[in-house]
Amino acid sequence: MTNPSPNEPPAAPGHDCPLCPRLAAFREAQRAEHPDWFNAPVPDFGDREGRLAIVGLAPGLWGANRTGRPFTGDYAGGLLYATLAKYGLAEGEFAGRADDGLALKGAVIANAVRCVPPENKPTPEEIKTCRRFLEPDLKALPNLRVVVALGQIAHQSAIKALGGKLPKYRFAHGAEHRLPSGMLLIDSYHCSRYNQNTGRLTPEMFEAVFARAVELADGSAPQMR
DSSP: OOOOTTTSSSOOTTTTSSHHHHHHHHHHHHHHOTTTOOOSSSOOOOTTTTTEEEEEEEOOOOTTHHHHTTOOOHHHHHHHHHHHHTTTTEEEEOOOTTOOOEEESSSSEEEEEOOOOOGGOHHHHHHHHHHHHHHHHHHTTTTOOOEEOOOOOOOOHHHHTTOOTTTTTTOOOOEEEETTTSSSEEEEOOOOHHHHOOOSSOOOHHHHHHHHHHHHHTTTTSSSO
C-alpha cells in the first residue's frame, strides 16, 4: 500500500458509508426531508501542510451536515473561525457557507465522528467505529505538532487516535498533554451555542487555548505548562 500524498487525505468514509446503521438511517431520513443538503460524511477542511489540527465532535444537523464543511452553517462556527482568523490560521471572509471562499492556513479541522448523530449524541460504538478514519487522517499530516480537542468526546477520541491511553490523560479546559509520540494535545470546551450562552466558554477562554496552541505549534513556547 502506498502512503497518501501529504496534500490529500487518506481514505475517507464513502458518501453512503454503512458502518454505523443508526447514523446511516438518520442520514437517509435527512436526505428524504432535505434533499438539497449535503447529508453525507463530512470531510476534513483546511491546510494539510499545517502544524495544527482541530478535532471536533461531529457535524451539526443544520451546520456541517447541511453545508458539507466542518463548523459551517451553525452557531459554533462563528467563534471558531473568528478565533482562527485572529491567530492567522484563516484567510477570507467567513459567511457560514461552504462556498464563501474561506481558507485555512496552517491548520486543519476534522471531526471524531463524520456523520451527523441524532441529538448531537454519537454512541460509544459509533465513536470507536469512526476512529478508523480519524487515526490515519491525523497520522497523514506531515507537519502536525499540536492538536486542539473541542470537548471531552473529541479529547478521548483524539487521545486514542494518537496512541495515548485513557484515563491517563484527563480532559479539562486548557489542559495540555504530551502523548507517547511526542504530539501535544490541548483541550477546550466545545464552542457550542449552549456553552457560549451559559458562559461555560467565553471568547477569551477560547482564544487563550488557540494562542497557546499557536505558540506550541510554532516552537516559540518549548515548555508545556
